[in-house]
Amino acid sequence: MQTRLSEREGVRLLREEFEKDGIAIREGVPFEVAGTILFLDGYDPERRVGFEFVTAEAGDRKAFGEGVVAALERKMEEGEAFLLLVDEWDVTDAADLALAARRFLDELRRREVLK
Amino acid sequence: MIYRVEDFRARATTRLTELRQARSRLAEQRRLHDTRRAELVKRRTDATEELTRALLPAFTVEALAEAARVTGFPGLVQSDFPGQADTESRSLTARIEQIEADPRYRDRRLLRDPGVGTLTRAIAELQEFREPFAVVVERCRHPRLARLLEVGYGTSRYAVAFWRMSYYADWKAGDEILERFGEKKSFAEVLADYLEAVRTLETYDPRLESLRAEFSAGVGLEEELGASREGLRSLEPRYYGLARIALADHLEALPQESLGDVLSNVPALEIPVKKWLGLDHQVRYLDSIRDLQIEPACEDVDREIRKLEKDNLKYQRPKNAGAVFRAEDFERRFDPARTEKLKKRVARIGEAQETVYAFERYDRGSFVRDFLWWDLLTDGRIDGDFIPEVKTHHDAHPGARYERSLDTGDLSAAGAAVSSSGVTRDGLLDAS
Numbered sequence: 001m002q003t004r005l006s007e008r009e010g011v012r013l014l015r016e017e018f019e020k021d022g023i024a025i026r027e028g029v030p031f032e033v034a035g036t037i038l039f040l041d042g043y044d045p046e047r048r049v050g051f052e053f054v055t056a057e058a059g060d061r062k063a064f065g066e067g068v069v070a071a072l073e074r075k076m077e078e079g080e081a082f083l084l085l086v087d088e089w090d091v092t093d094a095a096d097l098a099l100a101a102r103r104f105l106d107e108l109r110r111r112e113v114l115k
Numbered sequence: 116m117i118y119r120v121e122d123f124r125a126r127a128t129t130r131l132t133e134l135r136q137a138r139s140r141l142a143e144q145r146r147l148h149d150t151r152r153a154e155l156v157k158r159r160t161d162a163t164e165e166l167t168r169a170l171l172p173a174f175t176v177e178a179l180a181e182a183a184r185v186t187g188f189p190g191l192v193q194s195d196f197p198g199q200a201d202t203e204s205r206s207l208t209a210r211i212e213q214i215e216a217d218p219r220y221r222d223r224r225l226l227r228d229p230g231v232g233t234l235t236r237a238i239a240e241l242q243e244f245r246e247p248f249a250v251v252v253e254r255c256r257h258p259r260l261a262r263l264l265e266v267g268y269g270t271s272r273y274a275v276a277f278w279r280m281s282y283y284a285d286w287k288a289g290d291e292i293l294e295r296f297g298e299k300k301s302f303a304e305v306l307a308d309y310l311e312a313v314r315t316l317e318t319y320d321p322r323l324e325s326l327r328a329e330f331s332a333g334v335g336l337e338e339e340l341g342a343s344r345e346g347l348r349s350l351e352p353r354y355y356g357l358a359r360i361a362l363a364d365h366l367e368a369l370p371q372e373s374l375g376d377v378l379s380n381v382p383a384l385e386i387p388v389k390k391w392l393g394l395d396h397q398v399r400y401l402d403s404i405r406d407l408q409i410e411p412a413c414e415d416v417d418r419e420i421r422k423l424e425k426d427n428l429k430y431q432r433p434k435n436a437g438a439v440f441r442a443e444d445f446e447r448r449f450d451p452a453r454t455e456k457l458k459k460r461v462a463r464i465g466e467a468q469e470t471v472y473a474f475e476r477y478d479r480g481s482f483v484r485d486f487l488w489w490d491l492l493t494d495g496r497i498d499g500d501f502i503p504e505v506k507t508h509h510d511a512h513p514g515a516r517y518e519r520s521l522d523t524g525d526l527s528a529a530g531a532a533v534s535s536s537g538v539t540r541d542g543l544l545d546a547s
Contacts, residue, residue: 076278086280100283107277 004088005097009042010053013094014084017101018042021114023049031081038063040083049108051084051101082108096098120430126449127427131420133454138416140461141409144468150404151472152398159394165368174200174355187377189364191358200354207347213458214340219333227333234333239328245319248312250333254295255309259288260489269302367395375482389480396488400471403502408464416457467497490517 015025028044029050043050054060058078064072064085075081084104085094093098171182176197183191214220228235251409257263267273275282289302299305342493371392379382429435474492487508489499495517499505509515 073276073278076276083278084280085278090280090284092284096284096287097280099287100280103283103286104278 003093005091007041007053007055007058008098009094010055010088012092013097014051014053014086014101015042017047017098018044018051018105021102021105023047023114025050033068033075034077036063036068038068038072040091043081043083047114048081049083049105049114050081051086053086053088055088079113082113116442118442118445120436120438122445123430123438123440124427126445127423129429130449130454131423132360133457134416134420137457137461138413138420140465141413141416144409144461144465145405145413147468147472148401148409151468152401155394155398155401155472159391159398162391162394163363164359164386166384166391167362169384169387170381171355171359171362174351174358174460179358182362185377186362186365187373187430188362190365191362194358194361196354196358196361200350204347204350207343207350211340211343211347214336214343217336219329220340223333223337227330233324234330238330241319241323241326245316247325248315248319251312252316253306253461255292255305257288257292260292263288263292263302269306296415310460366391370484371482371486372484378482386478390477393474393477393480393488393492397471397474397492400489400492400499400502401468404464404468404471407501408467412460412464420526463497467493467499470494485512487517 008110011027015027018025023044024046025042025044027042029045031038031040031043039051040050041053042057052060052064053109054064072085076083084101086097086100091100105114124423169177170186170190172198179191181194183189219226226232229235263269263285266275266285268289273285275285285530293299293302293305296305296308299308364387371378374388374392378388430438470493476491479485479491481486485504489502489505489508493499500509
């Protein structure tokens with residue numbers, strides 16, 4: 001049986017992939033969504049691009065409840081910010097996560113969010 | 116005088132060697148018990164067979180009645196074995212006729228011939244038709260396939276946002292499936308083939324299952340017919356065997372003295388019956404020797420080995436290097452007489468085992484009440500009081516002494532009888 005990535009491993013890996021692409025990632029950045037302040041795992045406030053690795057270990061499931069995620073997605077649909085939302089249950093291994101991060105950044109480039 | 120650790124270790128090593136030798140001899144006795152017991156049981160079974168065949172030489176109403184009369188066993192007639200055989204015969208015959216008339220059996224060649232049978236060919240054709248579709252379904256097998264179908268991956272229905280990890284997990288799974296179909300350009304094409312294959316299999320497979328069930332039912336009928344014919348063929352030997360088993364059970368349940376009474380009408384059977392009884396006692400006595408002598412001796416030896424090994428280890432530790440032992444305890448523990456006693460105990464067990472196993476003079480047995488087979492088997496020279504049956508007998512006859520009957524032409528037996536005639540029970544070897 002494969003073991004899931006820990007919060008720390010997942011965040012480190014995502015940070016590396018984003019930084020390789022020139023994104024200036026900062027951890028624990030406050031981010032307001034529908035009146036709730038979220039502290040994101042990685043975010044570049046200037047480019048408005050980042051990620052959140054949702055794990056039970058970090059207690060994220062309570063903060064990222066259904067309503068908050070829906071509001072967050074509305075922000076993304078309106079182009080206010082772009083966060084790769086990773087649920088630990090969707091990650092089979094580190095290579096999968098790295099591939100997803102690269103494809104996400106490619107998509108942002110295709111949409112000209114990133115230059 | 117005192118003894119030191121070096122003395123302890125030297126004596127313990129010697130004693131352990133002796134104990135292990137004794138243990139090895141006991142293990143050999145255990146092994147011998149198993150092989151000899153199996154041999155005696157086989158001989159007892161053969162003796163039972165010989166006896167019941169002699170008492171019941173044929174499976175006829177007359178022979179059953181005669182055997183029942185001679186053995187005082189009316190149950191042999193009351194069980195009506197010929198009647199039971201007749202009932203089964205009628206039932207099997209009817210079933211055979213029924214199967215032979217059944218089209219699934221009657222047309223077996225037409226239906227199930229391996230080359231041209233209609234069922235055989237229909238199954239082969241369906242298997243051939245379904246094969247390419249089954250290959251597509253098999254090739255699409257993937258842990259995430261069910262999810263891809265659910266969310267409509269590869270269709271316009273797919274609505275997972277690109278910022279969700281599941282979007283990329285779906286993408287990767289879709290690519291992995293697509294890679295298995297070299298000629299396809301997109302997952303949508305694979306999906307179309309997959310869905311068509313599933314629909315086709317849903318049509319073919321129930322039909323295939325039904326044909327296979329029909330085939331199996333026919334094969335089952337052929338097998339049942341074979342078994343029924345065999346049942347019919349073996350009917351008489353089987354019921355004859357059952358009657359002999361019932362007879363053997365009856366004889367086994369009879370007290371020894373009753374056995375003598377019922378067989379007084381057929382003196383020719385005296386020796387077979389005595390052999391059968393003797394073998395039965397040999398098996399039981401061998402079991403008693405193993406359970407009441409070999410096993411307890413093994414336990415005693417094992418216990419002492421464990422204790423010595425533990426103490427030996429204890430006195431190897433530096434903190435015990437200066438330990439001393441009181442002469443009285445030390446000498447009692449390593450008394451050479453204990454070794455001799457153990458050797459004699461093992462030898463006596465071996466002698467008893469050998470004597471019981473080797474006995475073959477069944478003709479000297481008797482059907483009289485209180486006849487003790489142990490004394491006959493051992494010529495009255497081995498104490499069998501460790502066996503409850505033997506002890507009960509001896510307690511009931513405190514003054515009795517085994518006297519061997521002499522038969523003409525057995526000079527060695529006569530010599531043995533003379534030598535044993537002066538032996539009282541007090542002077543017997545103690546086999547315990």
